[in-house]
Amino acid sequence: MAEKKKEGKLSEKAKSRIWLLLSFLAAVALWTFLSVLPQTARSFPNIFVTLGQIPVVIERGILWKDLSSSLISVGAGYALGFVIALPTAILMAWYRPVRNIIEPWIQFIRNIPPLAYVPLIVIAAGVGRRPQIIVITIATFLIMCITMYQGIINIDETLIKAARVLGAKDKDIFLRVLAPASLPFILTAVRLGASVALTTLIAAESTGAFAGLGMRIRSFNNNFETAPMLLYIIIIGVIGITIEKIIKLMERKLTGWQEKREI
Amino acid sequence: MAGEAGNIKVHIDNVKKTYQGKHGEVVALNGVNLDIKDNEFVTVVGPSGCGKSTLLNIIAGLLEPTSGEVICNGHKVEGTGQDRGVVFQQYALFPWLTVQKNVEFGLNMKGIKGEEAESIAMKYIKMVDLEKFRNHYPKELSGGMKQRVAIARAYAANPEVLLMDEPFGALDAQTRTQLQQELLDTWEKEMKTCFFITHDVDEALILGERVVIMSARPGRIKDIVVNDIPYPRNQETKMSPRFLELKNQIWAQVYQEYLEIKK
Ligand SMILES: Nc1ncnc2c1ncn2[C@@H]1O[C@H](COP(=O)(O)OP(=O)(O)OP(=O)(O)O)[C@@H](O)[C@H]1O
Numbered sequence: 001m002a003e004k005k006k007e008g009k010l011s012e013k014a015k016s017r018i019w020l021l022l023s024f025l026a027a028v029a030l031w032t033f034l035s036v037l038p039q040t041a042r043s044f045p046n047i048f049v050t051l052g053q054i055p056v057v058i059e060r061g062i063l064w065k066d067l068s069s070s071l072i073s074v075g076a077g078y079a080l081g082f083v084i085a086l087p088t089a090i091l092m093a094w095y096r097p098v099r100n101i102i103e104p105w106i107q108f109i110r111n112i113p114p115l116a117y118v119p120l121i122v123i124a125a126g127v128g129r130r131p132q133i134i135v136i137t138i139a140t141f142l143i144m145c146i147t148m149y150q151g152i153i154n155i156d157e158t159l160i161k162a163a164r165v166l167g168a169k170d171k172d173i174f175l176r177v178l179a180p181a182s183l184p185f186i187l188t189a190v191r192l193g194a195s196v197a198l199t200t201l202i203a204a205e206s207t208g209a210f211a212g213l214g215m216r217i218r219s220f221n222n223n224f225e226t227a228p229m230l231l232y233i234i235i236i237g238v239i240g241i242t243i244e245k246i247i248k249l250m251e252r253k254l255t256g257w258q259e260k261r262e263i
Numbered sequence: 264m265a266g267e268a269g270n271i272k273v274h275i276d277n278v279k280k281t282y283q284g285k286h287g288e289v290v291a292l293n294g295v296n297l298d299i300k301d302n303e304f305v306t307v308v309g310p311s312g313c314g315k316s317t318l319l320n321i322i323a324g325l326l327e328p329t330s331g332e333v334i335c336n337g338h339k340v341e342g343t344g345q346d347r348g349v350v351f352q353q354y355a356l357f358p359w360l361t362v363q364k365n366v367e368f369g370l371n372m373k374g375i376k377g378e379e380a381e382s383i384a385m386k387y388i389k390m391v392d393l394e395k396f397r398n399h400y401p402k403e404l405s406g407g408m409k410q411r412v413a414i415a416r417a418y419a420a421n422p423e424v425l426l427m428d429e430p431f432g433a434l435d436a437q438t439r440t441q442l443q444q445e446l447l448d449t450w451e452k453e454m455k456t457c458f459f460i461t462h463d464v465d466e467a468l469i470l471g472e473r474v475v476i477m478s479a480r481p482g483r484i485k486d487i488v489v490n491d492i493p494y495p496r497n498q499e500t501k502m503s504p505r506f507l508e509l510k511n512q513i514w515a516q517v518y519q520e521y522l523e524i525k526k
């Protein structure tokens with residue numbers, strides 16, 4: 001009985017693998033189709049031409065430079081965004097005045113595309129690494145702070161009561177109830193933040209960066225070099241999905257006790 | 264630890280509670296007086312909104328009365344205390360802890376850790392018949408099993424007074440009957456003072472030595488029915504003439520309150 005169940009599960013896994021493969025093949029087919037269609041052929045060089053650009057961009061000495069530059073900006077901005085978002089979210093959940101003042105700001109800024117405020121940041125912070133990090137910090141802070149805050153204020157109050165009647169003091173409530181109860185939301189925030197960090201890359205690197213995936217895409221665009229441009233776009237996608245997979249794995253390890261998964 | 268039989272364990276003295284609601288002031292309780300004897304099993308019935316939960320939360324120390332006071336063990340109740348345990352209707356188990364760790368929570372708060380905590384926890388997990396599930400997370404349990412864990416958790420912390428707010432309200436009839444029986448068995452084994460809220464007159468009569476009937480608007484004690492049916496009680500007790508007589512007597516009063524509210 002138990003074995004049968006296991007078998008069923010395995011084939012379920014195999015099935016999803018097959019679907020993934022099919023999805024991938026369909027994407028390649030669509031891509032190939034676009035590469036022969038006259039209207040789109042120029043923007044979509046076929047898969048061999050595109051992947052053939054890998055040695056070229058390595059030879060030109062730009063791939064590693066761009067990759068490392070972007071990863072540094074994204075990593076630093078994202079880390080900074082997290083470090084600011086976590087205590088802000090906790091303070092917002094804890095103190096009503098903090099919440100009432102800050103929440104409208106966040107809601108307001110959140111809907112503005114980062115590209116719109118980039119010039120202001122460049123004027124204030126100059127060009128180079130600094131404005132890139134600032135743009136990513138702002139964008140990731142906004143999404144992470146709001147996600148964590150929503151999670152923390154929705155923690156079931158009876159859990160806190162239950163802990164209190166069992167003798168928990170404030171410190172225990174914080175460490176043994178609020179912290180584990182908010183962990184799922186923190187991880188969700190981390191995942192959404194990573195995605196925002198990457199989608200903000202182009203805006204961040206439009207601040208006069210000297211290297212970077214986003215900056216390079218713009219410069220390829222100016223020279224009508226569609227093949228390396230497409231390659232870079234795919235590289236960003238691969239980085240994104242890899243980070244997401246890693247965080248999902250972490251979520252499963254750390255919050256497997258959860259009733260249901262959201263978002 | 265427990266005082267002599269007949270001693271007053273909980274003394275509720277002229278308790279009043281008003282809430283500041285959106286539509287003005289709500290008087291949830293007014294002039295509530297009640298003495299609960301050591302090791303006594305008191306059940307409370309009354310229409311929805313009459314202030315039963317409010318009273319329980321005040322005894323637990325989770326709410327402060329607007330005026331009046333509660334004396335437990337000769338001390339004025341100010342905040343929660345480990346002499347009083349609570350079982351909530353919504354189970355309120357910590358979803359990130361296994362069954363065993365949930366039951367150990369109150370012990371840990373008392374500074375009991377490691378093997379000692381484990382052996383005490385296991386005693387109560389056995390009591391509610393969940394040995395096989397000690398390492399399961401709450402999400403893997405049925406409603407009845409979750410409530411058993413909540414009861415084991417409350418017992419393990421070894422309070423002298425056990426406050427229960429419709430603990431079986433969300434369960435199906437069979438599970439409820441079974442848990443009532445288990446609760447009675449445990450109460451007879453480990454004498455504790457029990458304050459048990461229910462909507463169900465049958466449940467109030469199977470469990471309680473006295474049944475407190477509350478009236479609504481403002482919530483006060485309307486009548487206290489002494490239930491002289493001897494223990495051990497079981498399902499057959501529900502057929503006895505005395506049971507039916509008391510049931511009619513209580514039901515008539517509760518029904519009158521429902522009508523009162525409808526007006
Ligand atoms: N936090 C609150 N703010 C304002 N009013 C409240 C609050 N909590 C309870 N009340 C009001 O106080 C009254 C008593 O509520 P309580 O929850 O004690 O009733 P109850 O007897 O437990 O009802 P039920 O049987 O439905 O659980 C109700 O009229 C309710 O609307």
Ligand SMILES: [Mg+2]
Pocket residue numbers: 315316317428
């Ligand atoms: Mg209630």
